[in-house]
Amino acid sequence: xxxITARLFDGQSSRPVPVRLTVVAGGVDLEVQGGSxxxxxLALAALHWHEPLSRAMRRxxxxxxxxxxxxxxxxxxAFLGALGHRESTITVWQRSGLRVALAIALILAVxxxxxxxxxxxxxxxxxxxLPVAAVQAIDVQLLKTLDASHLLAPSELASTxxxxxxxxxxxxxxxxxxxxxxxxxFRKAPAIGANAFALPGGDVVVTDALVVLAxxxxxxxxxxxxELGHVAHRHGLRNLIQASVLAAVIGVWTGDFSSLxxxxxxxxxxxxxxxDFEFEADAWGADLLARNDRSPILLATMLKRLEQAxxxxxxxxxxxxxxxxxxxxxxxPATAERIERLNQAVQ
Amino acid sequence: xxxxxxxxxxxxxxxxxxELHFEFSGSGGEYFKIWIVNLxxxxxxxxxxxxxxxxxxxxYFMGNTLLDGSAFEYHxxxxxxxxxxxxxxxxxxxxxxAAEFNPLLNLxxxxxxxxxxxxxxxxxxxxxxxxxxxxxxxxxxxGLTWEAAKAWVLWPIAGVLSLGILLPVALAKxxxxxxxxxxxxxxxxxxxxxxxxxxxxxxxxxxxALAYVAVLIGLGVVLGGxxxxxxxxxxxxxGGAAFGLYIMAAxxxxxxxxxxIAPYVSVRMANLSFNQANLQNHGFFSDMLPGRYxxxxxxxxxxxxxxxxxxxPFAVVRLWRYRVEHLALLPAGTLTAFMAVQAEEARVxxxxxxxxxxxxxxx
Numbered sequence: 286x287x288x289i290t291a292r293l294f295d296g297q298s299s300r301p302v303p304v305r306l307t308v309v310a311g312g313v314d315l316e317v318q319g320g321s322x323x324x325x326x327l328a329l330a331a332l333h334w335h336e337p338l339s340r341a342m343r344r345x346x347x348x349x350x351x352x353x354x355x356x357x358x359x360x361x362x363a364f365l366g367a368l369g370h371r372e373s374t375i376t377v378w379q380r381s382g383l384r385v386a387l388a389i390a391l392i393l394a395v396x397x398x399x400x401x402x403x404x405x406x407x408x409x410x411x412x413x414x415l416p417v418a419a420v421q422a423i424d425v426q427l428l429k430t431l432d433a434s435h436l437l438a439p440s441e442l443a444s445t446x447x448x449x450x451x452x453x454x455x456x457x458x459x460x461x462x463x464x465x466x467x468x469x470x471f472r473k474a475p476a477i478g479a480n481a482f483a484l485p486g487g488d489v490v491v492t493d494a495l496v497v498l499a500x501x502x503x504x505x506x507x508x509x510x511x512e513l514g515h516v517a518h519r520h521g522l523r524n525l526i527q528a529s530v531l532a533a534v535i536g537v538w539t540g541d542f543s544s545l546x547x548x549x550x551x552x553x554x555x556x557x558x559x560x561d562f563e564f565e566a567d568a569w570g571a572d573l574l575a576r577n578d579r580s581p582i583l584l585a586t587m588l589k590r591l592e593q594a595x596x597x598x599x600x601x602x603x604x605x606x607x608x609x610x611x612x613x614x615x616x617x618p619a620t621a622e623r624i625e626r627l628n629q630a631v632q
Numbered sequence: 633x634x635x636x637x638x639x640x641x642x643x644x645x646x647x648x649x650x651e652l653h654f655e656f657s658g659s660g661g662e663y664f665k666i667w668i669v670n671l672x673x674x675x676x677x678x679x680x681x682x683x684x685x686x687x688x689x690x691x692y693f694m695g696n697t698l699l700d701g702s703a704f705e706y707h708x709x710x711x712x713x714x715x716x717x718x719x720x721x722x723x724x725x726x727x728x729x730a731a732e733f734n735p736l737l738n739l740x741x742x743x744x745x746x747x748x749x750x751x752x753x754x755x756x757x758x759x760x761x762x763x764x765x766x767x768x769x770x771x772x773x774x775g776l777t778w779e780a781a782k783a784w785v786l787w788p789i790a791g792v793l794s795l796g797i798l799l800p801v802a803l804a805k806x807x808x809x810x811x812x813x814x815x816x817x818x819x820x821x822x823x824x825x826x827x828x829x830x831x832x833x834x835x836x837x838x839x840x841a842l843a844y845v846a847v848l849i850g851l852g853v854v855l856g857g858x859x860x861x862x863x864x865x866x867x868x869x870x871g872g873a874a875f876g877l878y879i880m881a882a883x884x885x886x887x888x889x890x891x892x893i894a895p896y897v898s899v900r901m902a903n904l905s906f907n908q909a910n911l912q913n914h915g916f917f918s919d920m921l922p923g924r925y926x927x928x929x930x931x932x933x934x935x936x937x938x939x940x941x942x943x944x945p946f947a948v949v950r951l952w953r954y955r956v957e958h959l960a961l962l963p964a965g966t967l968t969a970f971m972a973v974q975a976e977e978a979r980v981x982x983x984x985x986x987x988x989x990x991x992x993x994x995x
Contacts, residue, residue: 292702294768299817299970301702301767336688338666339695341657342703352768354702375688379665388672395675538941 287367289360290318296350304353308367315347329368336376404527405558412522417465417486420522424486428470431490440471442493447471450496453506460577461513469509471496479594483512485521498590507574507583514569520562528555560619567623571630585627592620651917651960652967656953658696660946666692667945683714694764697956700967707770708763716759723748750781761814769972775813783809800830803897807905816911817970823909833900837893844889848882892926899925906959913964920958928954 288307293315295302303318313332315325333346343361346352355361378384431437440447451469458467470490474480479494489512491505499505515521532551571581670685690706697704727741754777761773787802804827811823855878899922906918932947961967 296768297972298968299767299769300968335695336691338688338692339657339703340659340662341696341698344695344703344705350768375669379669385665385668388668392668392672392675395672538944 287360287364289355289364291345291353291355293317293347293351293353296352301354306353306355306364308364313368334365334370336373400554404530405523405561408523408526408530409519411526412519415522420519421466421486424484424488427484428488428490432472436476437472437474437490439473440493441473442471442496446496446502450491450502450505453502454509456577457506457510457513457573461517461573463517465516467513467516479591481508481512483515483521485519485525487516489513489516494594495591498594499587503579504583504587507570507579507581508587510573511566511570511584513573514566515562517569518562518565520566524555524559524562527558531555563619563623564626567627568630571627575630581627581630585624588620588624588627650962652700652963654956654959654961655698656696656956657698658692658949658953660949663692663949664945680714683710683717686710686713693952699766699961702767705765706763707765708759712759716755720752746785747781750784751777753780753784757810757813766816767970769817769970772815772973773813774815775809779809779813800834801827803901804830807901811905811909815973817972819912819970821909821911823905825905825908829904830901833897833904836900837897840896841889841893845886848885852878852882888930892930895929896922896926902955911961914967915962915964917960917962918958920954925954 286307286309288305291304291306292301293304294300305316305318307314307316309326311326312329313327315327316322327347331348335344335346337343337357339357341357343355343357344352345355378388454469465487467487467489470488472490472492474492474494477492477494479492479498481489481491481495483489489509491509495508496505499508528551531554532547535547535550535554567584570584574581574583666688670681670688673681674685687706687708687710690708694704694706727744730737730741754773754775757773757775761771764771783802783805787798787805791797791799791802804825807825808823811821811825814821856875899920903918903920906916909916928951932943932950935943936947
């Protein structure tokens, strides 16, 4: 007959009472050691064994707000065996090294699938579900912030040049098959250099340096076509959603031990998404250009020129001792592939 | 750390030791298994399981923390934790979206947060204390929201307005709030925490920080100066790059250095608080070494980063073990005389409302 000793606490005081628990038919007998109190018969269902989380001790709750502390040893194992006690599924899982390894593999699989397919899918759904007006409110705020910072300054281009470019772009905006408003902005941005970018709500910013770099206004329009692709696919918003979710997940995973590390990891993980976005915007822009009887080669030419411009600037700043690290990150490793794809689109 | 093979004899009253050390019987490997299973189930259930995960984590840490051979217990109901989490998350999402669209709302949101934070703090402390027990007797916390508002909002604001001079007072007030409203069964915790020692902690931090920054600047001056003197002409290019690298390294060192202030202050404050606190006639003794503690925190960060987060359960156990094993109770008599709070008394201190929902703030 299996039996164990334990310390009983009555829930009313911190005084331990030594007891003996004995397995009997239909339950467990509780007996105070060295006392004259009669044995107490407890039904099996009245005993609640806690999950064995501690190596030293196991706790079992008894009726009446009482509980027992039992040392985890062979006697307890035999006792539980005699009771026919079965551990919960989760306890079994935790004990088995194989199943823990399986859990790790499952987490990796779920994590990778979520990163590669799940998150982009969700972000796209959410981005397209948001009303245009709400997203434009974000744009107004963003542009205001950028203008207030030293990053963007009023354009110094001749107004005739701007007007010419706007005339060149107008058919593209009209022919893109969407009523969502698009606004073109020109800004001087020495810190950014030759570039163009689309805000989530349809505001497209073109820098003075890009216009200077472009051989003709049609080339500027080709870059704008690419940016319109970003707008149509709502890349700005999708990027925002993906980055916030990534930051949240990384924060939970690492216990948020450093905001700098979280931001760094987010940038690295997000960059894979932006590669896909560039290809998508290129294809969309090339299609728009072709439908308006213009050549996607215009865009390919601009990509080449932009890469050269940024590469030259990167070297120059390295020469000056400032280090070309930032340019390394921003210059696109996939530019050659993008140009290749645009060339194929023409054939 | 090994469990005693046999339980201590009860009929003989235990000898009165000078110090009763808290012990921790868990291990990083064990917690890793719990952590990974928790994580998997949390991911699969899109975060809903995280409330159950929290309960299992707390149970592991409490259940392996022993005093006088008895473990602590964590009793929280996961459903109540889930309710609290959903409430806080909904509030944060709504407030964030509101602030995104209207900058004026930002101010309103901040004000609202300043009002909500003390309420959440007192709620969280109440829930945590109520759901922790030792030898079948529960802890309890009866601090008021208004007191929390003074310690966590008003005094810190005064600290900022006084350019940091009053910040140590704010910290001392927070510690007093945490201890003076805590009780175990019918016994009350008390703390006599003067602000003088807290000021000394911050004085040390200021001196450390000044010396640290001075060393970094000094190194920079030496490095930059020597480059100008000894590497003219062609060498200037390499020297410039090296100096740029030094600037980056110095920025990183500065960032890490300042990130270590929080654990340093936290360990010093923990020592100070426990050494000034008592539970009825029983005292406490905490002798963590600040250097050792900060080293544990720093190496935990590094190892967590290197292992892409997999070291985290080991890191948490390592820090908790250090804290627990450097804490002792100085008993004034036997520990068998604590008596449970009776029902009507519990009503007076608002105990039954304590279990409504948990606001998880990580206390």
